[in-house]
Every structure is written in structure tokens, then in C-alpha cells.
Amino acid sequence: MASHRKSRPAGTLAAGLRTPALATAALTSVALLSQTANAAPTTDDRPSLEEVEKKVDDLYRQAESATEKYNKAKERTAEQRQRVDGLLDDVARRTQKLNEARDQLGSFAAAQYRTGAAAPDTATFLLAGNPQDYFDQAQLMNRLTGRQKDAVDAYITQQSETMEQRREATESLRTLTESQNDLKAAKATVQQKLTDARELLSELTAQEKARLAAIEKQKQEEAARKAAELARQQEQQRQAEAAAQQQQQESQTGTSGTGTSGTGASDTGTSTPSGSSTTQADKALAFARAQIGKPYVWGATGPDSYDCSGLTQASWKAAGVDLPRTTYDQVNAGTTVPLSQARPGDLVFFYDDVSHVGIYIGDGMMIHAPKPGAYVREESIYYDGESSIHSVVRPA
Missing domain, CATH: 1.10.287 (Helix Hairpins)
Structure with missing residues (x-):
């Protein structure tokens, strides 16, 4: 899986393995x-x-x-x-x-x-x-x-x-x-x-690492561009829903200007229901944000380190919702929603084998535990390309 981060101190992988940052x-x-045209020619079997x-x-x-x-x-x-x-x-x-x-x-x-x-x-x-x-x-x-x-x-x-x-x-x-x-x-x-x-x-070699870092930077910029585009689309959808709601209210009351534009809308670009589900999502996100900077360790469920599904499980547990342990089960532990309607707290799953998951925070961004050697961080949901997104699930 691709990585999107600045250089960090080396992190523990597992069983004593460490990867240079x-x-x-x-x-x-x-x-x-x-960019293969820029690749240095090889003179041996490497x-x-x-x-x-x-x-x-x-x-x-x-x-x-x-x-x-x-x-x-x-x-x-x-x-x-x-x-x-x-x-x-x-x-x-x-x-x-x-x-x-x-x-x-x-x-x-x-x-x-x-x-x-x-x-x-x-x-x-x-x-x-x-x-x-x-x-x-x-x-x-x-x-x-x-x-x-x-x-x-x-x-x-x-x-x-x-x-x-x-x-x-x-x-x-x-x-x-x-x-x-x-x-x-x-x-x-x-x-x-x-x-x-x-x-x-x-x-x-040091030169090869530098070239890969440059490619990584380009990928991050492209992922950020796509996240911004999703945020723009969601904002347009929010405004359209708010306008429709206002028109309906005016039709019912027979007066103009009684609608409340943006009422019940989230800052992700979709309407947000009132009640316990929003409160739970807020709690899950608050927990996830507090874990940023902690290392990915495979099989870990906290509190000092996490793998991807361990982080999402712990985040929603902090909100009073018990999720299954693995991505394979978490993907079925809620309501599937279109990506265009994703809102904070939703789970975003990746790849055909549903082997990775992050928690959506809005504007095309998520918090996730990326992979061994990396740290819990905020990142574009397009970090590994648009085609890698499998589905979005709302736990509560």
C-alpha cells in the first residue's frame, strides 16, 4: 500500500524489524x-x-x-x-x-x-x-x-x-x-x-530514495487535489439540499424566507441527522485524532499502537459502538453509503480484498493507520488512487 507522509523517525514493524523513515x-x-523515462539505466541484474x-x-x-x-x-x-x-x-x-x-x-x-x-x-x-x-x-x-x-x-x-x-x-x-x-x-x-x-x-541508493520521495510528493499533491474536488462536490450537494429544504418549507407555510439554509448540514457536504448518531461520530473522531502520531503495529489494538482495523474499532468503541475486529467484518457492520454522501465518522474501506480501512473526517480526508513503519495520520482518501476505494460504511 502506498504511503503519504513526511520523513519520520524509524518505527517498529514487528519482531524487532525497523524500516528507515x-x-x-x-x-x-x-x-x-x-516517469520511467527518468529512471537511471541499470548495468547489471539489479x-x-x-x-x-x-x-x-x-x-x-x-x-x-x-x-x-x-x-x-x-x-x-x-x-x-x-x-x-x-x-x-x-x-x-x-x-x-x-x-x-x-x-x-x-x-x-x-x-x-x-x-x-x-x-x-x-x-x-x-x-x-x-x-x-x-x-x-x-x-x-x-x-x-x-x-x-x-x-x-x-x-x-x-x-x-x-x-x-x-x-x-x-x-x-x-x-x-x-x-x-x-x-x-x-x-x-x-x-x-x-x-x-x-x-x-x-x-x-540515496539517489533512488530521493527519486521515490519526489514521486511520493507528486502522489500526495494529486491525492490532495482529488480530496478538494470531492469536498467541492459535497458542498454543492449540501447547498442543493438546503435550497430544496427551504423551498419545501416556503411551500408549506406560504411565506418566503422562512427556510434555514444549511440547517442540519455537516461541513462534509451532506446533511447530518440530529441525535445520538452525530454525537457518537464526534466521539469516535475525537478519539481517532488523539491517536495521531502513534505507530502502526500489525495486530495491535492500542493504546500505544494500532493496525488499521484496530484503530477504527477502538475509535468507535470510545463512542459506545462495538465493531468487529477485522476489516472483513467491519465492512458489514453498518449501512453502506455513496462516497458523495460520506460524513465524519464513516468508515472508508480499500481494495478488492477489503484489507484496509480509515475513518472519514470530511473534505475527502481520513485518519488511518497506514502500514508497518508508518504512523497514524490524516490523509486523503485518494492516497493510493481513486480505484483503491472499495466502499463507505456508516456504523451508527
Whole structure:
């Protein structure tokens, strides 16, 4: 994924990996690499600057996608571990009750033996697979009291339920192991992508880094231009909606000048509803702004660092709204709205695989945690080109 920022101190990637700030600032997408004519000719088998740039950009994109898969596997593993722990606790309680019931039935069998009604001893009963069979075969059921018969029935039921719980716990343990393996694989993938990117960047010369920085600056200017154009379009839409509202009010009252131009409009260019949703969006944005400057760390959910979905989840949680952990789930956790109607607090998702997300702040801008080696920052939603925008979702 492309980056848009000024040079910053080196930030921690993961597992001790650090990326030079100048190099990470130079990462851009292929969109503006039409300047290949300016590329220095290569005299050996080294890849061109454009090839390195594209490869690094792809690696960071792949790392972020793998991060969301890691987040999903981690969430699933935590849920399954909680379920397994609950099942094992339940099995332990049921086993204790089963042992107590077995001891009680054993006393019934011993009592029958002492009265001469049964030849087998208590040990025979305790080794029986089914107490009901034992009592039937020994022709003792007709000699048991109602309370004793109920105890036999309860034991059989408890025995069956305990065996079922044990089977369920065993299956859950197997599933948990699979999830843990998925988690390890996703983590290894992220770390390998970041390592590969770091190695490619370390091979760039100072001149190549400077050239990439110049391309980065051009991309930022283009992204800012598109954001300004979106803001202009949204303002026009706001004015049109305000005019329509005023005309409707005048028509209803039969007087002119009673409309309130701009009433209920947000500074993003769309009308903003009153009530709790606006308050929640304001709280989410206030939280997100307070995180600016904190490092991106894959898999992080705060408070000292975040990945992209970790930041949006924490921001809306501060507003009292619980979002799912991953971009894959967050994209379905609200109402999809057109980009032209985006307003502060909305979530903006990117790429076909929905592997990145930011929180819209208005005027074509957002706050997001861009990628490893970068920091939470404000940036144009067009930071990686217009085609990278997947959808806009309103959580509340």
C-alpha cells in the first residue's frame, strides 16, 4: 500500500524489524510510475527502481492483508479457547456429580446384597457399563424404592450427557489446534513479507530514495487535489439540499424566507441527522485524532499502537459502538453509503480484498493507520488512487 507522509523517525514493524523513515516515506503505488523515462539505466541484474517500488508496495499490501487474516485467526482462537475452557469445566463438574451418583447407586447395590436379594457384590455393579442393565439382570428394579429408581435414571442421564460433553470438548480442542496453526501461519506470513520489503529497501541508493520521495510528493499533491474536488462536490450537494429544504418549507407555510439554509448540514457536504448518531461520530473522531502520531503495529489494538482495523474499532468503541475486529467484518457492520454522501465518522474501506480501512473526517480526508513503519495520520482518501476505494460504511 502506498504511503503519504513526511520523513519520520524509524518505527517498529514487528519482531524487532525497523524500516528507515526515508525509505518508508518513499513507498508509492504504481500509479505515477509513468516517469520511467527518468529512471537511471541499470548495468547489471539489479531490478529497476520502479520494479523495486512496485515489489515493496505489493509486499506491504500483502502484509496488511495477512495481518487481517492474523487478526481473524486470533479472534477465532480466543473464542474457541474460551469455549474449550468452558466445556472442560463443565465436564469436570459433571464427572464429579457422576461419581457422587455412582457412589450412591453402589450403596443401593450393597444394601441389596446384604439382604440376600442379589448374589453379585458391589464391585460388579461399579464395573457395569450401564447401572440399568445391572439392576434389570439382577431382578432388583422391583425391589428398589421410587427414590432409588429415580437415582438410577438420573445417573444414566448424567452419564450420557457427560460422554457427549467430553466428545464436544475433544472436537473443540481439535478445532482450537487448527486455529492455532492458522494463527502461526498468518503471523509467519506477515513477518516474512515485512522482512522481504526491508531487504529490498536496504538495497536502494540515496539517489533512488530521493527519486521515490519526489514521486511520493507528486502522489500526495494529486491525492490532495482529488480530496478538494470531492469536498467541492459535497458542498454543492449540501447547498442543493438546503435550497430544496427551504423551498419545501416556503411551500408549506406560504411565506418566503422562512427556510434555514444549511440547517442540519455537516461541513462534509451532506446533511447530518440530529441525535445520538452525530454525537457518537464526534466521539469516535475525537478519539481517532488523539491517536495521531502513534505507530502502526500489525495486530495491535492500542493504546500505544494500532493496525488499521484496530484503530477504527477502538475509535468507535470510545463512542459506545462495538465493531468487529477485522476489516472483513467491519465492512458489514453498518449501512453502506455513496462516497458523495460520506460524513465524519464513516468508515472508508480499500481494495478488492477489503484489507484496509480509515475513518472519514470530511473534505475527502481520513485518519488511518497506514502500514508497518508508518504512523497514524490524516490523509486523503485518494492516497493510493481513486480505484483503491472499495466502499463507505456508516456504523451508527
